[in-house]
Amino acid sequence: MKKCAILSMDNTQDFVIYDQLLEAPLADAGWQCETVSWRADVDWNEYTTAIIRSTWDYQDHADEFLEVLRKIDDSDTHLDNPLSIVEWNIDKRYLQELQAKGVAIVPTTWFGDYDLSKVLACFQQFNVEELVIKPCVSANADDTYRVRIDQLKDSSSMLAETFEQRNFMVQPFMSAIVEEGEYSLFYFDGQYSHAILKTPKSGDFRVQEEHGGRLKKIIPEPALLAAGDNTLKQIAQSLLYARLDFVRHNDEFVLIEAELIEPSLYFNLDEDAPGRFVKAMENRLQRLAVI
Numbered sequence: 001m002k003k004c005a006i007l008s009m010d011n012t013q014d015f016v017i018y019d020q021l022l023e024a025p026l027a028d029a030g031w032q033c034e035t036v037s038w039r040a041d042v043d044w045n046e047y048t049t050a051i052i053r054s055t056w057d058y059q060d061h062a063d064e065f066l067e068v069l070r071k072i073d074d075s076d077t078h079l080d081n082p083l084s085i086v087e088w089n090i091d092k093r094y095l096q097e098l099q100a101k102g103v104a105i106v107p108t109t110w111f112g113d114y115d116l117s118k119v120l121a122c123f124q125q126f127n128v129e130e131l132v133i134k135p136c137v138s139a140n141a142d143d144t145y146r147v148r149i150d151q152l153k154d155s156s157s158m159l160a161e162t163f164e165q166r167n168f169m170v171q172p173f174m175s176a177i178v179e180e181g182e183y184s185l186f187y188f189d190g191q192y193s194h195a196i197l198k199t200p201k202s203g204d205f206r207v208q209e210e211h212g213g214r215l216k217k218i219i220p221e222p223a224l225l226a227a228g229d230n231t232l233k234q235i236a237q238s239l240l241y242a243r244l245d246f247v248r249h250n251d252e253f254v255l256i257e258a259e260l261i262e263p264s265l266y267f268n269l270d271e272d273a274p275g276r277f278v279k280a281m282e283n284r285l286q287r288l289a290v291i
Contacts, residue, residue: 002291005042005050005077006035007262009057017054021267025278038068044075049285051080051240055262059139062090078290080240080281081260089260092136092169101234104227104254106247109170110136114163116156122170123149130173133159135166139262146173174247174256182256185220185228186265186273187242188280192228194270195220217269227253240284241265241277 004026006019019035026033036042038055050072058065066087073083081089088094099105109122122131131152134144143162147155181199185192197218220228228244235242235258243263245256267274285291 001032002030002048003032003034003046005044005047006033007038007050007052008035008054010037010039011057012054015054015056016264018264018267019053021274022277025275029278029282031278038065044072044077047077048291049078049080049281051281052086052262054264056139058262059135059137059142062137066090078285078288080284082238085237085239086261089258090137091167092134092138092257093167094258095255098231098234098255098258103231103234104249104252106171106174106249106254106256111163111168111170113165114160114168116152116160119159119170120149120152122172126172128172132171132173133163133168134171135163135168137167174249176248180248183218183220183224183246183248183253184266185225185244185246187228187232187239187244188277189240189284190232190238191280192225193276193280194266194273195224196266196269215266215269224253227255231255231258235260238284240281 006022008017008019023033034047036050038052038058044050052069055065069079069083069086072079093110095105095108096110107126109125111118119131119133123129130146130148132144132146134141138144145155145159147159152159178200181197183195183197185195187193195218196215199214201213224246227246231244232239232242239260241260241263243259243265245259246253247256248254265273265277267277282291
């Protein structure tokens with residue numbers, strides 16, 4: 001029997017996960033499905049394919065996580081998304097490469113170590129009153145800070161400790177995320193699947209459900225869909241899944257992140273999405289002669 005490992009983590013408490021919605025369409029397609037922590041001591045050769053899903057603690061153990069994925073990649077098991085994509089996407093500096101290919105991204109300054117004077121200069125550079133500071137390797141908005149210029153000096157020691165000898169990025173706070181929301185487009189095996197709009201709870205700027213964000217399914221306007229299609233084209237890799245996050249800025253949709261490792265795919269907001277995912281997975285595995 002075809003066997004699928006859904007990669008998760010040891011402690012899923014306080015996280016909102018929808019991957020269980022894949023179980024029925026996988027079973028209907030003749031798959032045995034198991035949710036497996038990426039830290040589990042298992043023989044990966046037992047599985048036909050392993051799909052990275054809710055591995056949302058990897059950012060604290062990035063080297064260990066990558067080593068596990070390398071073991072899976074070296075086994076008889078097919079890994080999605082591919083290891084090469086994970087290695088490229090795990091550090092947000094991939095955005096520089098996409099920008100060089102013409103993809104519009106949120107304006108960003110990149111740092112390799114914390115320097116108060118240089119971070120302060122970003123307020124003038126971006127002509128804003130608030131900045132967002134976040135690590136280049138992160139998930140679920142961990143260690144992500146929204147700061148005003150009058151707060152920065154008081155927060156500087158904490159930020160210096162957080163980002164000491166750590167690559168991080170500074171961006172203007174995008175007020176449109178609060179006023180309008182963050183858009184996410186989902187693609188399965190290179191084909192558009194569905195889209196949602198995420199808005200933060202009152203007084204916050206983080207749109208994740210774990211932080212109180214509100215989500216709804218939408219039909220994307222043509223300009224948004226075109227931005228998503230172009231971004232996927234510029235990534236130019238074979239992917240089982242992709243989530244592309246955008247915000248409206250200066251009358252265009254700019255890329256916040258291309259989530260290609262372990263994005264929530266919000267199967268709960270489109271009842272046909274789990275079935276589309278499984279069909280895309282099978283088509284891909286057949287094309288690659290895995291099944």
